[in-house]
Amino acid sequence: MLLDDPAPQSYYAQGIKALHDHWAGHAENHRRAAIENLLRQVASMVNLPMPQVVWKDSGSSFFRIAQWEIHASLMSVTTNPETDFKEWLHKVTSPYHELRHADQHRVLLEAYLTKALALPVPFTRGTAVGGHLPSAFQREEYPYPQHIIMMIRTQKQEFQQAWIPQARSWSDSIYGAHSRFRRDTMETLMTKGKEHHYGTYRSLPEEADAFAVQTEVKRRIKSLIRLADEDLQLADLFG
Numbered sequence: 001m002l003l004d005d006p007a008p009q010s011y012y013a014q015g016i017k018a019l020h021d022h023w024a025g026h027a028e029n030h031r032r033a034a035i036e037n038l039l040r041q042v043a044s045m046v047n048l049p050m051p052q053v054v055w056k057d058s059g060s061s062f063f064r065i066a067q068w069e070i071h072a073s074l075m076s077v078t079t080n081p082e083t084d085f086k087e088w089l090h091k092v093t094s095p096y097h098e099l100r101h102a103d104q105h106r107v108l109l110e111a112y113l114t115k116a117l118a119l120p121v122p123f124t125r126g127t128a129v130g131g132h133l134p135s136a137f138q139r140e141e142y143p144y145p146q147h148i149i150m151m152i153r154t155q156k157q158e159f160q161q162a163w164i165p166q167a168r169s170w171s172d173s174i175y176g177a178h179s180r181f182r183r184d185t186m187e188t189l190m191t192k193g194k195e196h197h198y199g200t201y202r203s204l205p206e207e208a209d210a211f212a213v214q215t216e217v218k219r220r221i222k223s224l225i226r227l228a229d230e231d232l233q234l235a236d237l238f239g
């Protein structure tokens, strides 16, 4: 099972719904702990080594491959669902999006370790953005922390053949034949700002997948909150 399975998505959605219902009553550090705890639970449901979560005073969140860390935006806990529901829903599901990236890299590493996929042929030996990651493969190493590689090595038999097509597209995009395109897209995004290449960025295979997973979690949270509203209206009606 991976993080695109209904079970972890539904578990996370229910946890966020519970947090939502007492949002104003909880301090920021409680909300942070609650989100981290949910991430830990869903990671354990799918046997994913849990990344370190580092909270940052920044609008964007990301997964750091070589550190196996999620940099989570504090806006996930400071946005108010009462006044800005759409933004809140996006921010509060971003940590799941980032955890999905860790999930993708677990799939990749299992694919390489079981030889379901050949190691990518890196496009460059350079030191440009991301260049140090592909170059790890030239030394026949993996660009992940040693303890993560060891953990995944013990469970690599969980790899399923059905994951190969997606794994291949992520491998090509992140490390292989298309990684130059990815690097250029990221560089443009970082130097020129979000309005440039954001659509291109979102359609990279690993991003398209993580955004689709996030959208599904959003849908589940929305429907839980709406159902609760309907229950309240019914209680009004019959109460």
Ligand SMILES: [Zn+2]
Pocket (backbone or CB within 6 Å): 097, 101, 206, 207, 210
């Ligand atoms: Zn992403």
